[in-house]
Amino acid sequence: MVIGAGPVGENAAERARAAGLTVAVVESELVGGECSYWACIPSKALLRPVAALADARRVAGSRQAVTGRLDAAAALTRRDDFTSHWNDDGQVDWLKAIGADLVRGHGRLSGPRRVAVDTADNGRLDLSARHAVVISTGSRAVVPDLPGIAEARPWTSREATASPTVPGRLAVVGGGVVGAEMATAWQALGASVTLLVRGSGLLPRMEPFAGELVMQGLVEAGVEVRTGVSVTELRRPGGSGPVTLVLAGSGGSGGGGSGSGSGEEELEADEVLFATGRAPRTDDLGLETVGLAPGSWLDVDDSCLVRDVDGDWLYAVGDVNHRALLTHQGKYQARIAGAAIGARAAGRPVETGPWGAHAATADAVAVPQVIFTDPEAAAVGLSAAEAERAGRRVRVVDYDLGQVAGASLYADGFRGRARMVVDEARGVLLGVTFVGAGVGELLHSATVAVAGEVPVERLWHAVPSFPTISEVWLRLLEAYRG
Numbered sequence: 001m002v003i004g005a006g007p008v009g010e011n012a013a014e015r016a017r018a019a020g021l022t023v024a025v026v027e028s029e030l031v032g033g034e035c036s037y038w039a040c041i042p043s044k045a046l047l048r049p050v051a052a053l054a055d056a057r058r059v060a061g062s063r064q065a066v067t068g069r070l071d072a073a074a075a076l077t078r079r080d081d082f083t084s085h086w087n088d089d090g091q092v093d094w095l096k097a098i099g100a101d102l103v104r105g106h107g108r109l110s111g112p113r114r115v116a117v118d119t120a121d122n123g124r125l126d127l128s129a130r131h132a133v134v135i136s137t138g139s140r141a142v143v144p145d146l147p148g149i150a151e152a153r154p155w156t157s158r159e160a161t162a163s164p165t166v167p168g169r170l171a172v173v174g175g176g177v178v179g180a181e182m183a184t185a186w187q188a189l190g191a192s193v194t195l196l197v198r199g200s201g202l203l204p205r206m207e208p209f210a211g212e213l214v215m216q217g218l219v220e221a222g223v224e225v226r227t228g229v230s231v232t233e234l235r236r237p238g239g240s241g242p243v244t245l246v247l248a249g250s251g252g253s254g255g256g257g258s259g260s261g262s263g264e265e266e267l268e269a270d271e272v273l274f275a276t277g278r279a280p281r282t283d284d285l286g287l288e289t290v291g292l293a294p295g296s297w298l299d300v301d302d303s304c305l306v307r308d309v310d311g312d313w314l315y316a317v318g319d320v321n322h323r324a325l326l327t328h329q330g331k332y333q334a335r336i337a338g339a340a341i342g343a344r345a346a347g348r349p350v351e352t353g354p355w356g357a358h359a360a361t362a363d364a365v366a367v368p369q370v371i372f373t374d375p376e377a378a379a380v381g382l383s384a385a386e387a388e389r390a391g392r393r394v395r396v397v398d399y400d401l402g403q404v405a406g407a408s409l410y411a412d413g414f415r416g417r418a419r420m421v422v423d424e425a426r427g428v429l430l431g432v433t434f435v436g437a438g439v440g441e442l443l444h445s446a447t448v449a450v451a452g453e454v455p456v457e458r459l460w461h462a463v464p465s466f467p468t469i470s471e472v473w474l475r476l477l478e479a480y481r482g
């Protein structure tokens with residue numbers, strides 16, 4: 001039984017079917033989950049025209065052919081097509097095609113291997129699993145509990161990816177991934193965006209130069225980026241009209257804004273987006289019936305079995321286990337867990353050692369992520385700071401991407417940077433980061449090197465094609481070898 005039919009639950013169902021088990025999937029909203037309707041797909045559909053236009057503008061010849069700004073209505077229509085207009089018929093057909101049963105309703109554990117469903121037609125179904133229950137209920141946006149927040153009716157990632165109209169002035173709170181991507185999209189679609197960051201920079205989990213280059217890109221696009229500021233209160237009388245944000249902080253700024261100085265001030269906007277992190281969807285999931293705390297992230301072992309529950313029957317995959325809040329990594333966990341469920345059900349050996357068929361080993365060492373800002377930021381594995389904190393003896397090698405022939409052909413004045421973090425004790429890569437236009441498609445080469453633990457000496461024989469941006473690999477290796 002799978003509770004939650006996001007991309008991760010769908011994959012768990014498919015792998016368990018492939019292992020020969022029968023599968024029922026419980027879904028309370030749309031089959032396809034957050035990713036398909038209010039996250040990855042609509043956000044990337046909004047960001048792709050931004051990148052396409054920026055790329056055309058960066059090359060003499062095509063630059064002269066681009067005379068207008070983005071057509072927001074056309075971009076929003078394309079986004080709507082990518083979400084199938086928030087209709088899940090296609091994904092329901094896919095579930096049927098793999099032979100899974102779909103139960104529409106809210107699922108809760110009601111004891112070991114038992115699931116109770118409040119069905120969409122106000123009924124109740126009590127189901128029991130022969131082998132396993134997989135929780136893949138994902139995460140929801142967290143909005144801080146500030147004075148006036150309810151009346152302010154803030155956007156979360158859902159409204160930021162699904163809005164049918166472009167607000168005149170959009171305030172974005174939070175300098176993480178959602179904040180940076182959505183500021184990029186809505187500024188290009190025609191909003192005047194102010195990005196409010198309480199820390200000193202953007203994308204704090206990546207190499208510092210990633211946040212710096214992304215901030216520079218946002219400022220050049222016209223976003224007012226303000227660092228060192230916190231929202232302390234919101235006002236929107238009656239819940240409509242402009243919203244006023246009360247800000248406090250020391251106030252650094254980039255772009256058209258004037259530094260706020262220290263103290264309090266107000267900012268008026270037409271909408272405010274809180275992009276301030278995620279919480280697990282486990283608060284109303286019957287976790288207490290199996291001895292777990294409602295509302296908690298679910299701690300799992302490498303085969304995605306929930307720790308602290310006996311009997312090897314309860315699995316948690318995707319956002320809900322908090323190992324990596326990314327669709328591709330959750331789907332990887334689902335493939336691993338689905339295979340483990342099949343093996344345990346058949347009494348076959350389970351390979352849970354590092355890199356075994358039933359161990360999501362990559363979660364700890366090789367998680368790739370592309371942030372679709374302009375420039376793009378792409379990273380896999382550990383940053384230099386993370387590697388040092390982990391006690392590794394590392395050497396950090398940086399290269400200016402603008403010096404790579406393929407990059408300067410790709411865009412006039414190409415701006416970007418690459419870094420590889422080498423484990424000096426083992427002669428392999430611990431992490432790689434690229435920032436620049438179009439670097440997202442480079443990332444898988446780095447993921448193969450990190451997950452495959454390819455020796456740096458052997459990478460020397462992996463020859464990048466001339467003249468591509470991938471030649472940065474050669475430059476990094478030359479710099480490493482001196």
Ligand SMILES: Cc1cc2nc3c(=O)[nH]c(=O)nc-3n(C[C@H](O)[C@H](O)[C@H](O)COP(=O)(O)OP(=O)(O)OC[C@H]3O[C@@H](n4cnc5c(N)ncnc54)[C@H](O)[C@@H]3O)c2cc1C
Pocket residue numbers: 003004005006007008009026027028029030031032033034035036038039040041043044105106107108136137138139157161178281284285317318319320324325326327328329330
């Ligand atoms: C704006 C935004 C952009 C993103 N962009 C990217 C990106 O480009 N690339 C990337 O890799 N990741 C991206 N992410 C992260 C990605 O969306 C998540 O990692 C992914 O959706 C997790 O998948 P999941 O299946 O675990 O959960 P979800 O997609 O959240 O699906 C969970 C499903 O469970 C259902 N459910 C919950 N509780 C119950 C219940 N009790 N009973 C029945 N059903 C239930 C929900 O209705 C939902 O359908 C983005 C996130 C956001 C917010």
Ligand SMILES: NC(=O)c1ccc[n+]([C@@H]2O[C@H](COP(=O)([O-])OP(=O)(O)OC[C@H]3O[C@@H](n4cnc5c(N)ncnc54)[C@H](O)[C@@H]3O)[C@@H](O)[C@H]2O)c1
Pocket residue numbers: 144173174175176177178179181196197198199204230231275276277278324325326369370371372
């Ligand atoms: N392209 C992608 O891969 C992609 C895109 C979007 C989201 N995601 C995933 O979704 C997850 C959620 O993204 P997110 O941006 O919501 O979370 P996040 O954790 O990346 O960023 C949240 C930011 O908000 C800040 N913050 C928290 N509370 C605040 C407050 N009260 N006031 C001001 N700032 C506050 C945090 O310091 C942090 O920098 C990410 O972990 C990411 O993995 C991935």
